Amino acid sequence: MTRVSVLKATGMSKKFGGVTAVDNVDIEVGRSEAVGLIGPNGAGKTTLLNMLSGLIKPDRGHVELEGKSVDGLRPHQLMRKGLARTFQIPKLFKQMTVLENVLVPLASTDMDGAAMHSKAAKLLKLVGLAGMENMLGSELSGGQQKLLEIARALTTEPKIVLMDEPLAGVHPQIKETILSTISDMKKGGVSFLIVSHDVKTITSISDRLVAMSSGKKIADGVPTEVMLSAEVVESYLGV
Amino acid sequence: MAKHIRLVSPIRPLELTPITALTAVLIAVPFVLTTYQTSITFEILRYAILGMALNLFYGLLGYVNFGQVAFYGLGAYATAVSVIVGVPLFLAPFVGGLIVAGLAYLLSLPLLRTRGIYFAIATLGLAETIRLSFLKIPFLGGSYGLVLHTSYQLVEAYYTLLAIFASLLAVTYLILKSSIGVELRAIREDEEAAESMGVNTVKYKRLVFTLSGFYTALAGGVFAWLSTYVNPETVFQTLTTIEMYIVVLIGGAGTMLGPVVGGIIFYISKINLLVNYPELHFLMFGALLTITVRLAPRGIVGGLEQYVRMRRIAKLRGRRA
Numbered sequence: 001m002t003r004v005s006v007l008k009a010t011g012m013s014k015k016f017g018g019v020t021a022v023d024n025v026d027i028e029v030g031r032s033e034a035v036g037l038i039g040p041n042g043a044g045k046t047t048l049l050n051m052l053s054g055l056i057k058p059d060r061g062h063v064e065l066e067g068k069s070v071d072g073l074r075p076h077q078l079m080r081k082g083l084a085r086t087f088q089i090p091k092l093f094k095q096m097t098v099l100e101n102v103l104v105p106l107a108s109t110d111m112d113g114a115a116m117h118s119k120a121a122k123l124l125k126l127v128g129l130a131g132m133e134n135m136l137g138s139e140l141s142g143g144q145q146k147l148l149e150i151a152r153a154l155t156t157e158p159k160i161v162l163m164d165e166p167l168a169g170v171h172p173q174i175k176e177t178i179l180s181t182i183s184d185m186k187k188g189g190v191s192f193l194i195v196s197h198d199v200k201t202i203t204s205i206s207d208r209l210v211a212m213s214s215g216k217k218i219a220d221g222v223p224t225e226v227m228l229s230a231e232v233v234e235s236y237l238g239v
Numbered sequence: 240m241a242k243h244i245r246l247v248s249p250i251r252p253l254e255l256t257p258i259t260a261l262t263a264v265l266i267a268v269p270f271v272l273t274t275y276q277t278s279i280t281f282e283i284l285r286y287a288i289l290g291m292a293l294n295l296f297y298g299l300l301g302y303v304n305f306g307q308v309a310f311y312g313l314g315a316y317a318t319a320v321s322v323i324v325g326v327p328l329f330l331a332p333f334v335g336g337l338i339v340a341g342l343a344y345l346l347s348l349p350l351l352r353t354r355g356i357y358f359a360i361a362t363l364g365l366a367e368t369i370r371l372s373f374l375k376i377p378f379l380g381g382s383y384g385l386v387l388h389t390s391y392q393l394v395e396a397y398y399t400l401l402a403i404f405a406s407l408l409a410v411t412y413l414i415l416k417s418s419i420g421v422e423l424r425a426i427r428e429d430e431e432a433a434e435s436m437g438v439n440t441v442k443y444k445r446l447v448f449t450l451s452g453f454y455t456a457l458a459g460g461v462f463a464w465l466s467t468y469v470n471p472e473t474v475f476q477t478l479t480t481i482e483m484y485i486v487v488l489i490g491g492a493g494t495m496l497g498p499v500v501g502g503i504i505f506y507i508s509k510i511n512l513l514v515n516y517p518e519l520h521f522l523m524f525g526a527l528l529t530i531t532v533r534l535a536p537r538g539i540v541g542g543l544e545q546y547v548r549m550r551r552i553a554k555l556r557g558r559r560a
Contacts, residue, residue, distance in 0.1 A: 018262045026432060049548060053435060055434075055435065056375060056433065074434065074439075075431075075434040075435045076434050076435075076436075076437045076438055076440070079437035080437055084435075085435055087432070087435075091429050091431065091432035091435075092428075092432070093425050093428035093429060093432065093433075095422065095424075095428055096421075096424055096425065096428060100421055100424070102522070103247055103418075103421050104421055104422060104425045104436045104437075104438065105436040105437045106418075107247070107418035107419070107421050107422045107437075108418075108422070108437040108438060108439070109437075111245075112245055113245050113247045113248075113418075116245075116247060116418075117247070131555075134548065134551060134552055134555070135552060137428075150434060156437060167390050178254075219385065232404075
């Protein structure tokens with residue numbers, strides 16, 4: 001079946017001083033597809049996500065969102081075009097309430113105040129944070145902070161969500177909530193590019209896996225094939 | 240930026256009651272109090288406006304501007320020059336405010352490319368450069384400054400300042416209630432995350448820098464009107480910037496009424512300490528500020544707001560349990 005591309009990046013490269021963090025990486029995510037991005041520490045996964053979401057400028061490379069170039073756009077412009085992201089360490093607005101955290105991305109839409117509140121309530125319910133609207137971001141547990149960040153990323157009905165380690169260090173129950181949210185959103189047409197060290201889980205929810213090592217893409221394909229690839233085995237196990 | 244600014248929390252009449260009552264009391268001041276007491280109220284209003292204007296940029300946006308006094312001094316000078324070239328006295332502070340707002344916007348273009356301590360130092364450097372330049376500019380009177388050749392008009396200046404105060408209160412209230420307030424506080428909390436959540440951080444920072452400069456300049460303009468004289472050492476004092484921060488920190492950064500409460504406490508403490516302990520007043524004031532920040536790190540109004548919020552959460556949890 002032909003893949004309808006939502007995100008397509010080619011030749012992405014980034015150097016920090018003399019260190020090549022990402023070296024000529026191509027990556028593509030189709031509609032309603034979940035792509036897992038795996039690799040050992042220092043492989044360049046987060047740098048790639050930062051370039052795709054506009055947080056850092058690539059040295060080289062070209063990015064398209066639904067077939068249109070988005071090169072050079074700032075993160076807030078990409079967000080409005082349908083690209084949302086979450087961070088490895090949740091970047092919540094800690095002295096703002098849970099409700100206000102979800103209202104932030106809605107503030108740049110055309111919704112009126114009542115619609116914004118209704119949408120926020122719906123999303124908080126979806127991720128299991130209903131009833132915590134008046135708590136500050138800093139008062140949530142680590143897992144709840146991850147859930148809030150996911151709710152925040154979903155508010156503007158993105159076409160694709162880039163997630164950096166959404167499952168790291170969370171309680172199994174919250175992990176289940178995160179996975180079921182991803183699954184539900186996928187069914188609704190949302191695509192995901194998910195960085196994770198939890199290879200077992202990411203393999204189970206991804207349609208495809210992309211593996212990186214030392215800044216380079218070393219494998220791209222269905223999870224079972226990628227996990228058996230000699231280069232992937234070598235980069236993970238060193239054999 | 241949002242295509243249009245919307246209210247995200249409702250306007251509650253109960254919240255407006257203290258503001259309306261305060262404004263009504265302030266309107267009556269020149270009729271019921273002595274000239275001296277009116278001049279004290281004028282000073283309190285001036286500090287409250289300076290605190291509220293700084294609060295927009297520091298309290299809501301989280302940026303430290305150590306050169307805020309530059310707007311005040313430029314506003315005073317722009318007003319003085321406007322009066323000298325024939326602009327009616329009651330209009331001159333507003334002409335001055337608009338000129339400074341234009342300058343603030345232009346200054347924001349290079350300044351807001353920096354963040355954190357770099358921004359703070361750049362603004363401090365800019366304010367000092369402006370002060371030193373004004374000492375040397377002949378047509379602005381150099382170190383002697385400019386004389387407005389007007390009479391002392393306390394009541395007129397007082398009501399102009401009161402109108403500015405009321406409009407700034409309204410602007411702050413509407414910002415806090417609207418989508419723009421949510422976005423500004425998001426920038427204060429984490430600028431990178433705010434940008435990733437769709438907030439056009441650059442536009443908002445420029446907007447608020449300009450707005451803060453405009454209101455600070457208006458206060459400087461009315462000060463020039465009342466004192467009928469401006470010179471660099473009076474209107475570009477770094478101490479004035481520090482006083483603005485004290486007002487905001489005592490009252491509560493990021494709150495609507497914090498700078499008003501801070502302005503009242505600051506000015507009454509200042510004159511009392513100055514009169515009773517002229518040699519020690521700076522020391523005692525430092526101690527007062529340290530104690531306030533230690534006991535109420537969010538300021539008086541910020542601490543009260545936190546207390547009310549915690550009570551509400553506790554009540555909700557109690558109801559559920």
